[in-house]
Amino acid sequence: MRRPRPAYWRIVSLYAGLSFLYVPIVWIVIYSFSGATTAGVWRGFSLQWYWALADNDTLRIATLRSLLLAALAATVATALGLAAGHALSRRRFRGRYVLGGLLAIPLFVPEILIGFAFLMLFVAIEGLTGLAVGKGLLPLVVGHATLGMPVVASVVVARLAGLDPSYEEAAMDLGARPLRVFLTVTLPLMAPALASGWLLAFTLSFDDVITSSFVAGPSFATLPMYIYSSVRVGVSPVINVLGTLIIGGVALLVTIAMLGSRGVADPCP
Amino acid sequence: MNRLPFAALLPLGWLLAFVALPVALVLALAFGETADRIPPIAPLLEFAHGHLVSHLTVAHLADVVRDPLYRSAFGNALVNALGTTALCLLIGFPVAYAIALAPERQRRVYLMLAILPFWTSFLMRTYAWIGLLRDSGPVNRVLLALGVVDHPVHILYSPAAVLLVMVYSYVPFFILPMYAVLEKLPRDLLEAASDLGGRPGYVFRTVTLPLSLPGLLAGALLVFVPALGEYIIPDLVGNSDTIMLGGVLWSEFFENRDWPTAAAIAGIAAALLVVPALLLRQHLARDRTGTVT
Structure with missing residues (x-):
């Protein structure tokens, strides 16, 4: 068979397109090592802004809070996404269409509408019961878990589609009950997909501004909320340092997630 | 069709709630209706003085439909989302095509390189553009050095900056479904067309393009729908004169504390999105190509 000749325009557009995606990332990383007091000005290699970040208590608290939140939300999202994805791809039942449709809403509807809707729910619950459920970590975990759940479900569905159902059928033929089949056969086979789903839900939560701004009060600011409010004022070298650390950390997690799930970790549901 | 499995109850209940x-x-x-209290809304139904009183009005919905401010916000968002979609198509298609035609082993690497930024802190990448597009930033320095302009151009805080950063952020949404379809194009069909004497442009127009339409549509919708409600990018790199859908909702809610108007904006936006979202869902349900589930 004749191999297609590599066309120059294809190579040019590929590298131009990929460079476009990486220019801002490279800018952040390079200028995080600048000694200048304004971001984007180069005045010799220096780690001074890394030390400045280490001394900043507000940022340290916000970072720890966001890490805890992301871990909790990703765990809830993974449990729910696994149940939803498994039901959608292995079972035929009434309500399947409803489940699939509701799962699609957080993916397709702009987040600003979803974030607003979450807050209305917590306000309504507080108004009806008088319980202060709309404060602190709880509404954030619920909101972020709901946003992460469809992503996990789509990773689970993609993994189950490539998984031969005869493993599970064999276990059932040998007399195992459904729960036992799930725990001893399905779950171990799903482990890499679940790990990548968890990591993707984690990064979604760790980067979220809009939903957090609606459901968390200003007294409970997450790291992205803090970054967002300082970025509105202007660029600062400390933000470049923070960006470098976040981008490095997230890139590492996502690379692990993508290697684990063999290319299913794409943003399309 | 069977009864609802027990395991599906939890996610279904969660999504309903x-x-x-x-x-x-x-x-x-x-x-x-708005009310001077916390939260700043009157109860929709209330039992007062022995009567059931309702506080229901279509005034806020009518305001949003009639007021030129909201109309222009919807218009700006629509123009911006359409422009973003068109440019994502123009930039994303060649990239997806080049990845799909690359040798198998390189393909996975290129694809991962295209996806990685998408998952890497959207907020930080938007922030970087503020630094890149400033009058003294690298983009202007390059333009000055090349002699394209003789004094720095004000790109930041303009609709053009919003469009640029929107395209930057949303292009992976287009590349992925486009790639998924292009990768599955039957190569022998393309070869047959060119063996039979079709020039590359002709083969592309009559074979490649019609066969890749499903991916094109999915990608365009995946960009358009979230782009319509985008708030952060216009807020960070746009100017306050070209306020958009997300911006008016945000300011009605956080600054004016007019929740019913914010809800009316959200409701109308959701209604506008129903058609493209249903199209997308229909398409995704029909297309069982693995990566797009």
Whole structure:
């Protein structure tokens, strides 16, 4: 068979397109090592802004809070996404269409509408019961878990589609009950997909501004909320340092997630 | 069709409680009235003085439809989302095509390189553009050095900056479904067309393009729908004169504390999005190509 000749325009557009995606990332990383007091000005290699970040208590608290939140939300999202994805791809039942449709809403509807809707729910619950459920970590975990759940479900569905159902059928033929089949056969086979789903839900939560701004009060600011409010004022070298650390950390997690799930970790549901 | 499996109850219940119910509440609130209290809304139904009193009005919905401010916000968002979609198509198609035609082993690497930024802190990447597009930033320095301009151009805080950063952020949404379709194009068909004497342009127009339409449509919708409600990019790199859908909702809610108007904006935006979202869902349900589930 004749191999297609590599066309120059294809190579040019590929590298131009990929460079476009990486220019801002490279800018952040390079200028995080600048000694200048304004971001984007180069005045010799220096780690001074890394030390400045280490001394900043507000940022340290916000970072720890966001890490805890992301871990909790990703765990809830993974449990729910696994149940939803498994039901959608292995079972035929009434309500399947409803489940699939509701799962699609957080993916397709702009987040600003979803974030607003979450807050209305917590306000309504507080108004009806008088319980202060709309404060602190709880509404954030619920909101972020709901946003992460469809992503996990789509990773689970993609993994189950490539998984031969005869493993599970064999276990059932040998007399195992459904729960036992799930725990001893399905779950171990799903482990890499679940790990990548968890990591993707984690990064979604760790980067979220809009939903957090609606459901968390200003007294409970997450790291992205803090970054967002300082970025509105202007660029600062400390933000470049923070960006470098976040981008490095997230890139590492996502690379692990993508290697684990063999290319299913794409943003399309 | 069987009964609802026990394991599906939990996610279904969760989605009903935390997606369906909140959306219904917003739609109901669009008919509500503002009140001088915390939260700043009057109860929709209230039992007072022995009577059931309702505080329902279509005034806020009518305001949003009639007021030129909201109309221009919807218009700006629409123009911006359409422009973003068109440019994502122009930039994303060649990239997806080049990845799909690359040798198998390189393909995975290129694809991962295209996806990685998408998952890497959207907020930080938007922030970087503020630094890149400033009058003294690298983009202007390059333009000055090349002699394209003789004094720095004000790109930041303009609709053009919003469009640029939107395209930057959303192009992976287009590349992925486009790639998924292009990768599965039957190569022998393309070869047959060119063996039979079709020039590359002709083969592309008559074979490649019609066969890749499903991916094109999916990608365009995946860009358009979230782009319509984008708030952060216009807020960070746009100017306050070209306010968009997300911006008016945000300011009605956080600055004016007019929740019913915010809900009316949300409700109308959701209604506008129903058609493209249903199209997308229809398409995804029909297309069982693995990566797009």
